[in-house]
Amino acid sequence: MAQTAIRQLEACIEKLQQGVLTEGCLQQVIETLRAGHSGQQELLYLQCSQTSVASQVIGMSLVQDRQIVEQHPEDPWPYETVLDAMRDGWRVVQFPNLALMPDEDRPTGLGCEFILEKC
Numbered sequence: 001m002a003q004t005a006i007r008q009l010e011a012c013i014e015k016l017q018q019g020v021l022t023e024g025c026l027q028q029v030i031e032t033l034r035a036g037h038s039g040q041q042e043l044l045y046l047q048c049s050q051t052s053v054a055s056q057v058i059g060m061s062l063v064q065d066r067q068i069v070e071q072h073p074e075d076p077w078p079y080e081t082v083l084d085a086m087r088d089g090w091r092v093v094q095f096p097n098l099a100l101m102p103d104e105d106r107p108t109g110l111g112c113e114f115i116l117e118k119c
Contacts, residue, residue: 005032040065044090044116046082051096051112053082082114090116 008029015021047059060077062069071077079085086092094115 005029008032040119042118044085044118046079046085046114046116048082048096048112048114051098053086053092053114055081055112057081082116085116090118093117 008025012021012025012029015025042065043063045061046057048055049058057077057079060071060079062071079088082092092114094113096112096114
């Protein structure tokens with residue numbers, strides 16, 4: 001959504017420079033921004049093999065429209081890494097809690113969970 005709005009604004013700037021900018025061009029940008037901003041927070045929980053944002057995603061959960069989106073084992077995950085999600089507009093709000101990492105004394109730790117959001 002943001003990339004589309006940016007491209008539309010760049011086109012508006014070109015039209016302004018050419019002296020052919022119209023209200024309709026600017027309205028398209030407004031429509032794009034309104035369509036992409038529902039005002040509701042979305043949460044993405046990504047479980048990874050390591051604490052790096054470039055590490056492989058091994059599990060995920062998504063909360064969208066105030067509902068948990070069911071993930072089926074055969075469904076492909078939208079992101080291979082946390083970095084892929086960040087490139088798609090997700091913001092990291094919590095990095096893995098190192099106190100919950102599995103170790104030799106406590107092998108049942110929760111692992112590396114990143115929490116990301118979109119608003």
